[in-house]
Amino acid sequence: MLSRSRWRRRRRRRIRPNDDAQADGSLPLPPAATVSETRSGDPEARPYTVSAEVPTPASSTPVRTPKAAVVIAQTLRGLVVNGQLKEGDFLPNEAHLMEQYGVGRSTLREAVRLLEAERLLEVRRGARTGAKIRIPGPESLARPAGLLLQISGATFADVMAARCGIEPMAVYLLARTSTPRDVYELEHILTADIPAAREVGRLPDAVAMFHLRLVELSGNATLTLMAKMLVEITERHGASPMPRGPRLSQSDYDELLATYRQLLELVRAGDAEAAEAHWRRHMVIGVASMAHDVAGRRVRDLVY
DSSP: OOOHHHHHHHHHHHOOOOTTOOTTSOOOOOTTOEEEEOOTTOTTOOOEEEEOOOOOOSOOOOOOOOOHHHHHHHHHHHHHHTTSSOTTOBOOOHHHHHHHHTOOHHHHHHHHHHHHHTTSEEOOTTOSSOOEEOOOOHHHHHHHHHHHHHHHTOBHHHHHHHHHHHHHHHHHHHHHHOOHHHHHHHHHIIIIIHHHHHHTTOHHHHHHHHHHHHHHTTTOHHHHHHHHHHHHHHHTTTOOSSOOGGGSOHHHHHHHHHHHHHHHHHHHHTOHHHHHHHHHHHHHHHHHHTTTTTTTSBHHHHHO
């Protein structure tokens, strides 16, 4: 029987040290290895993690600073948005702007070209005055929006369906916030502008104006911009749901005016829900009446 001390010495001789062992007896972690462990038995203990060092990427994307021309264009754009530069204002001449911003002529002209492409500036070559500030209208949005609709294969019915969503909501807002002056303006379009336009074969233009003023007088800038863009897409390309010239019978014309008068009465009374429902019904009927005309045609066919 071995004594306790001899048994321990023999036991130590059987255990050979691992060549890969560290000084504290633990084995090294392989590269990129991660070990997470929580001490058991201690409710307050938190997990701790031992991780291999994360290698630094060989190359990283540098932070790009904007070009001077872009910064100048952004500054001038901000002056227009803030109202410091208004429609019809002229920028100072090149020499003044070059000194003000500390840039050369080529950089300044690049900034002007950027704003010119956005329809915020009108440059007259050879003029003694600087570039003229202009506020882009719906046509500046209608063309690229029309292009996207063409690519997506949208139909004219799609465009009118969008108007069916926009205009009734605008009418709802108008009925809640309208003033006597708003109602008077709409009545003038109804009693003077529309009959005069019909006499010269321009009824669709006057009707489009009535629709737009409904949205504009609602006071919602977003709905107004969208409505202008959609009306521009349809009206300017001859795809109006309203027939031109004598094609609209007298009975249909009278019914149209009666519909408009009823809307104005609801707006004047401040009945927003009824006004919205009335105008939505009118729009839906108008789209349905075009089912055998241009409703199924693609926007691409209307533009070209």
